[in-house]
Amino acid sequence: MINNKLINKEQKDNKQKSGQLEINEISAVIEPGEFPKDYMEINFGPHHPSTHGVFRFIAKLDGEKILEVEPIVGYLHRGIEKIAENRTYIQFKPLVDRLDYTGAMNNEFGYCLAVEKLMDLEAPPKAQAIRVICSELNRICAHEVFFGAMGLEVGAFTPFLFGFKDRELAMHLMEMLAGGRLTFNYFTIGGVRQDVPKGFYEETKEFLKKFKSSLAEYHELFSGNEIFIKRTKGVGVITREDAIEWSMSGPTLRGSGACFDIRKVEPYSGYDKYDWEIPVGKNGDVYDRYWVRMREMEQSARIVEQAIESLPSGDYQAKVSRVIRPPAGEVYYRVEGTKGEVGFYVVSDGSDKPYRIKIRTPSFNHLNALNYVLKNSYIADFPIILGSFDTVMGSVDR
Amino acid sequence: MVWWLALLWAILKLIIAFLFIFLTALILIYMLRKVMGHMQYRMGPRHHGPHGIWQTVFDALKLLGKEDIIPKGIDKYVYLFAPVVAFVPSLTIFAFLPFAPKIAASNFEISLFFIFAILGFSTISLLMAGWGSNNKYSLIGGIRGAAQLIAYEIPLILSTIGVVIMAGSLNLTDIVNAQTRIWYIIPQIVGFFIFFTCALAEINHTPFDIPEAESEIVAGFNTEYSGFRFAAFYLAEFVNLFIICAIAVLLFFGGWKPFINPIAGILCFIVKTYILIFVSMWIRSTFPRFRLDQFMEFGWKFLLPLSLVNIFVTGVIVLIVDRIR
Helix, strand or coil, X not given: CHHHHHHHHHHHHHHHHCHHHHHHHHHHHHCCCCCCXXXXXXXXXXXXCCCCCCCEEEEEEECCEXXXXXXEXXXXXXXXXXXXXXXXXXXHHHHHHCCCHHHHHHHHHHHHHHHXXXXXXXXXXXXXXXXXXXXXXXXXXXXXXHHHHHHHHHCCCHXXXXXXXXXXXXXXXXXXXXXXXXXXXXXXCCEEXXXXXXXXXXXXXXXXXXXXXXXXXXXXXXXXXXXXXXXXXXXXXXXXXHHHHCCCCHHHHHHCCCCCCHXXXXXXXXXXXXXXXXXXXXXXXXXXXXXXXXXXXXXXXXXXXXXXXXXXXXXXXXXXXXXXXXXXXXXXXXXXCCCCEEEEEEEECCCCCEEEEEEECHHHHHHHCHHHHHCCCXXXXXXXXXXXXXXCHHHHHC | CHHHHHHHHHHHHHHHHHHHHHHHHHHHHHHHHHHHHHHCCCCCCCCCCHHHCCHHHHHHHXXXXXXXXXCCCXXXXXXXHHHHHHHHHHHHHXXXXXXXXXXXXXXXXXXXXXXXXXXXXXXXHHHHHHHHCCCHHHHHHHHHHHHHHHHHHHHHHHHHHHHHXXXXXXXXXXXXXXXXXXXXXXXXXXXXXXXXXXXXXXXXXXXXXHHHCHHHHCCHHHCCCCHHHHHHHHHHHHHHHHHHHXXXXXXXXXXXXXXXXXXXXXXXXXXXXXXXXXXXXXXXXXXXXXXXXXXXXXXXXXXXXXXXXXXXXHHHHHHHHHHHC
């Protein structure tokens, strides 16, 4: 100890003799470093109440302020892309549901369309319309979950139950079609698995009517609340350029003011036949992302209504052989999932199993930008910002 | 002969008070679950007795029977005593609440002042729990509680000064007696608004439940607590809710007025209190949570000036009325 002190003292004396060194030392202390000296490192997740599943990140905090965030994913990795190589095209389809489990129909939509494109096949018009109805109903479901989760994130419990109450009704409709409530396995390559049961259209219309009044209820309860507006306006701002730069998509991108919806840009399955609008935000904050999703639900209801009105008659499934062997080749097909662009890159070698499937999910890209968005915001903002991306870990980890 | 009778009487009073307090806490938890349930298209507890009335009793018994987990690396005494510090002030305050004329365990001249002094202790328990648990979430929660304290405590006390000026007393019984002609909610509506807002913050109630914000810092200061220590925090929260609403009734809603009969007075007082509690539960199931800095801003830049203006205006009017007389 004493020796050390002596040595330190000697060193100090030496430094004081040479003036240059001294100045360097002082300037190094005065210069603001990357972080203030005592920051707190805190671990959020993998089981934290508001990380939307098993997401984990390490945050560096200065008091209540977040200095840096390091997202860590992979706790829900199931190797779905690798499993695909060992299964036939039809066997793999149910697994696609498990990606973004709040919007399972939209995942199936993307996968089936990709394989159909590879086979140069088109589903009959009736199947296309049913697919659109399913995917839009599922979009409503997913956004209800977003609404409920947003309520929890801001600290209000009631919106959660309001959202889930109406989601239940929509899920009941899809249960009529597919028998499942969360993972459906309803689409097949070339159409849908079975025809629509009796009374489905009537119940759907009734649901849409109820849904519109409950949307008004949501806005009365939650969207117009002063505290909610205060909490979300100007929080988690992503500029239009940055959103594109981070390759964001879906409502997150549209909340930043970019008018990009794959249903409009590259219409598939007859989306161009329906009359609807793309809701677009302005400031790119959480509030705008919230409202984009709320308006999107209205538009989804509009599309479902039109699809039921103009339902073509005919087959619900194209003639497809039992064993699907697409010709060798590769294809990328993207659809507008509930969270953004869901893309399937399928490589076929001509056998009944895909050579490789690469899945592009929106949530993964959104999480990449987490550090950029969360920097210099408060701890209290992190659940809101994370919630505004509407991340589903199943689709991040695959 | 006399002294042991007095002792017995005191012990009896204590037992009655304890029973009343525990019963109140259990009833309030049950009420919260039912009220929130029905507001959210749910039923609330249904099993265990008609309409699930025994649910909270069993919950409390279950918590008491649970293992008392003491994590490693804690500041032992601070950690162990934090729930006590949370619960004891809540019990103490009951001694100063007049339920009806002459029905108060202790009726002394500055009871209102004393109640506020004791209420401040609840924040110390937050800080102790936050520091003692050796958990970063708890620490953030505790520090948040302490930071929040300054923002609401001052307007809370200042808001009652209007009432004190009008009644000319700090004694709660006198304040209620002064409301024979008119409840103070009418002349002191601004004061009531400030009082109720700050009181909700005082007991970490929903728009201000920042120290235990579930979505941000898991459970805040009581993340590490389990078993009966957690139960102590939980019960103290609800007892505090009752206390805050009771004080509001005494200050602004005329306490036991219009009744003078003790039994009718107590009933009237409790009914009024429960109505206010219902309002607070209503708030709980509709409002989202403030952010800490926003709440501080709200407290310092809005509530504090407003309460000062309220005191000033009340003082001027009281002076003018006195002159005219």
